[in-house]
Amino acid sequence: MVDLDSPRGLALRRAQSGNIRDRIERITQDLKEIKKFYAITISATRINRLRNFLHEELNDLSDQPFELYTQEEKVDYLLIKNYLERQLRELALEQTRDQEALQLFPFVGTLISLCEERAAVSPLDPKETAQKLFEVQNQIDQLSNKIQNDSTQFSLSKTSAFRAANTVVSLQGHLKEWHGFYKGYDPLFDWWVSDPYKALKGSLDRVTNLIREKLVGIDPASEDTIVGQPIGRDGLYAELQAEMIPYTPEEIISIGEKEFAWCINEMEKASNSLGYSDWRQALEYVKNDYVEPGQQTQLVSDLAQEAISFVEKYDLVSVPQIAKETWQMFMMSPERQKVNPFFLGGTSIIVSYPVSSMDHEAKLMSMRGNNIHFSRATVFHEMIPGHHLQMYMNARHKPYRRLFDTPFWIEGWSLYWEFLLWNDDRWKKTPENRIGMLFWRLHRCARIIFSIKFHLGQMSPQECIDLLVDQVGHERATAEGEVRRSLNGDYSPLYQAGYMLGALQIYALRKEMVDTGRMKEKEFHDRFLKGNRMPIELVRASMQDQKLTPDFKSFWRFYSLDSTHARR
Known part of the structure; x- marks a missing residue:
């Protein structure tokens, strides 16, 4: 042995x-x-x-x-x-x-069982199935009548009611697939089930609409109501633990507030250089410096080339020829701009700008929200050296690590470059450019504040919108789109906080590795990208060859809450 x-x-x-x-x-x-x-x-x-x-x-x-x-x-x-x-x-x-x-839906188990039996291809009795659908439909109609007649008898929170309505919509999709699987292939199924299924579908549609209107408070005539699903303190702690961020939610808010104050101070300096005593007036001036309709695509193309030329000239990061050669540009639809009022990037850049079908006010807000100076910072964030370069490297180096997707690595990297270019005097910046860059940094600080406070139950969606309009300088339409995007459940709860926090982590790691001479700048950037996605603390452990154990716990306090400006 x-x-x-x-x-x-x-x-x-x-x-x-x-x-x-x-x-x-x-x-x-x-x-x-x-x-x-x-x-x-x-x-x-x-x-x-x-x-x-x-x-x-x-x-x-x-x-x-x-x-x-x-x-x-x-x-x-x-x-x-x-x-x-x-x-x-x-x-x-x-x-x-x-x-x-789901306390609203005692009947849901019956419908789930039907769908799961179909997935397992279990024998189905059409007559018995029709009876089940009929009974469930009656239960749903009784629920609908209760909601219609006296919605106050339900103690469900708006968040839970909204989740319940979305659950019904999702379940209807599974039922549609279930019905389509048998329909037409089994004559007895059609004979018994067609009418009960049709009636059930109508009842599910009705109860969904009633829940949204009566229990959530969504105006049925409006598609723009923002509800969101806060996860609470325990949920935030779990997310912070998973992202290896050893700070409390309150400390995270403090970081956002400290960085926010720094941005305001710098905004005032840039505004004074333009002759404005109020930074909001200077911001209005900058927002009105936009290109005419039809010219935004050329602006974006020129800005992308400017960024690529800069990082190559000063040898800041490796830019493979294929990465430079194959990026594409697309325009964002008016509908999508309601959720993404600014540019999106990655393998391609998707440009927000008004189209002829928009009303006059919407056109102006879109043009102002995507002005020349906001766009300059956005393009290098989205393309090279930002997300496009990231996506290129992710696909070619340790691609299996894409499973460990995290906004702290993804979004932090692009915002980190905004830090670098802000500090680099070789990257030419007019006062207008500085205001454009500061707007985005202020925006990311506000994201920390409103997203964490929302999940703690300290801010409503409307208060989040007001924060972006009153204290950051957003157009109201772009603020609504930003909050809708942040809170509608398509992004993880810490996603919006991940921009600034991730950038601060990478910047702190850079100080440990590059500023001390342990790595050259280009080597640091290339190694970061080739390591692929992971919590930044594990990037640090890898670069510093730290002794690791199977029960490794996060401990890196990358930001000092005691100093005035921790990263400077």
């Missing part, structure tokens, strides 16, 4: 453990398949299957010979461990939120 602690035994254990990258890639695909098959997010079957899978993987991971891994393998180990633990926490949180929302 081989002694497992002997050199031969250690080698055997390492060989048996398999490649940690292979493990990550397998888990990625296994989770994708489980979630695709068990597609109904509120299903107890899905929740239990995912929970069992995550626990099994964590248990197996703990048996692996961590001490035998290379530094990068140890980082991978900690990444997948953190990911699995985060998935478990999010599963528990979502289940709790769903349980509160």
